[in-house]
Amino acid sequence: MKIELADRIKHLPPYLFAEIDRLKQEQIRRGVDTIDLGVGDPDQPTPDHIIKALCEAVKNPRHHRYPSYVGLLGFREAAAQWMKRRYNVSINPATEVVSLIGSKEGIANLPYAFINPGDVVLIPSPGYPPYTSGTLFTGGKPYCLPLKRENSFLPDLKAIPKDILKRAKLIHVNYPNNPTSKVAPRSFYEEVVRFGHKNNIIVSSDIAYGEIYYGPERPLSLLEIDGAKDVAIEFHSLSKTFNMTGWRIGFAVGQADIIAGLGKIKTNIDSGIFESVQMAGIAALQKPAWTDLMRKVYQERHTCLTTGLKKIGFDIACAEASFYVWMAVPRGLTSATFAMKLLKEKGIIVTPGNGFGEYGEGYVRFALTQEVKRLEEALSRLKGIL
Ligand SMILES: *Cc1c(COP(=O)(O)O)cnc(C)c1O
Numbered sequence: 001m002k003i004e005l006a007d008r009i010k011h012l013p014p015y016l017f018a019e020i021d022r023l024k025q026e027q028i029r030r031g032v033d034t035i036d037l038g039v040g041d042p043d044q045p046t047p048d049h050i051i052k053a054l055c056e057a058v059k060n061p062r063h064h065r066y067p068s069y070v071g072l073l074g075f076r077e078a079a080a081q082w083m084k085r086r087y088n089v090s091i092n093p094a095t096e097v098v099s100l101i102g103s104k105e106g107i108a109n110l111p112y113a114f115i116n117p118g119d120v121v122l123i124p125s126p127g128y129p130p131y132t133s134g135t136l137f138t139g140g141k142p143y144c145l146p147l148k149r150e151n152s153f154l155p156d157l158k159a160i161p162k163d164i165l166k167r168a169k170l171i172h173v174n175y176p177n178n179p180t181s182k183v184a185p186r187s188f189y190e191e192v193v194r195f196g197h198k199n200n201i202i203v204s205s206d207i208a209y210g211e212i213y214y215g216p217e218r219p220l221s222l223l224e225i226d227g228a229k230d231v232a233i234e235f236h237s238l239s240k241t242f243n244m245t246g247w248r249i250g251f252a253v254g255q256a257d258i259i260a261g262l263g264k265i266k267t268n269i270d271s272g273i274f275e276s277v278q279m280a281g282i283a284a285l286q287k288p289a290w291t292d293l294m295r296k297v298y299q300e301r302h303t304c305l306t307t308g309l310k311k312i313g314f315d316i317a318c319a320e321a322s323f324y325v326w327m328a329v330p331r332g333l334t335s336a337t338f339a340m341k342l343l344k345e346k347g348i349i350v351t352p353g354n355g356f357g358e359y360g361e362g363y364v365r366f367a368l369t370q371e372v373k374r375l376e377e378a379l380s381r382l383k384g385i386l
Pocket residue numbers: 040101102103104105128174178206208236237238239240245248249250
């Protein structure tokens with residue numbers, strides 16, 4: 001029998017990190033001491049109070065059965081309290097929250113609820129890949145919103161052609177941004193909320209890095225903007241905030257019909273999050289002060305890497321928030337050739353910007369997911385490279 005892939009995955013964009021991965025494995029095999037600044041996965045363990053909550057919950061047979069589709073009411077209440085405490089946004093836990101098996105799951109499933117074949121989805125480039133794959137799976141048409149340095153890595157909504165606006169149903173925004181690290185100013189969020197209302201377009205905000213910031217000001221939630229809760233859904237993740245990437249837990253909050261639409265898709269695809277993990281999620285959300293400790297760790301790394309790269313003479317394009325640093329590649333090189341050079345000659349792994357879409361070309365992304373000592377070692381290897 002000849003097994004043939006469906007068109008929807010046959011035509012996915014090629015996996016651009018494959019060559020880097022291959023080289024990385026080869027270097028490791030040859031015994032090179034590689035420093036991996038490529039992965040967006042916290043290196044620190046999940047905090048103890050969260051692990052304890054899981055261990056307690058798992059002993060209770062009540063949590064061994066199928067969970068509810070939308071999530072434990074207790075978890076949704078904790079999510080609503082989080083929104084109130086952190087952002088002063090009022091959320092009804094019964095109708096305006098859905099729990100997610102990681103926010104990636106919700107982001108990828110969202111188009112199934114609202115996108116018909118041929119509908120347009122507005123997607124930032126560079127951007128998180130599930131915005132595009134989720135769109136393509138439904139037969140929707142991705143329309144690229146370039147995030148350019150000269151526009152401070154914000155999309156130019158006024159440049160979108162009228163015929164595209166007419167067919168568009170959904171726009172993705174993501175701040176603090178992966179991969180550029182940019183934080184959205186209030187004025188941009190106000191503009192995108194007006195844009196959603198005016199054009200009848202759902203606004204989807206991805207705030208996975210909302211707790212990782214360096215200045216005195218906490219990044220905004222889109223839902224803090226007047227009128228946002230009529231057009232928007234926001235994806236929150238416990239992954240980066242609480243070092244919980246492996247646990248698979250997040251939630252979406254926002255406009256009740258959008259939440260219900262996403263919830264309806266989920267009742268047909270999955271059966272919710274293991275309740276013990278939700279109990280651990282409640283423990284995490286109820287102790288937001290813990291994030292101060294995490295920020296301190298990243299702050300030290302952030303200062304170390306950005307000062308070091310600048311001293312060497314590199315051109316840092318943006319290093320505002322999240323645990324990424326977005327850096328322009330030296331003249332004459334592409335993202336991929338520069339990333340290869342760092343790996344081959346210095347044993348340092350970074351992510352080539354073009355892996356996040358065509359407007360990522362010309363940049364590489366450093367992740368602050370290694371200790372200061374390793375960052376210092378990377379910097380000393382980079383000295384004199386320019
Ligand atoms: C890591 C990340 C997420 C979070 O994914 P989870 O599924 O919650 O682990 C969401 N959006 C972006 C842009 C990310 O980088």
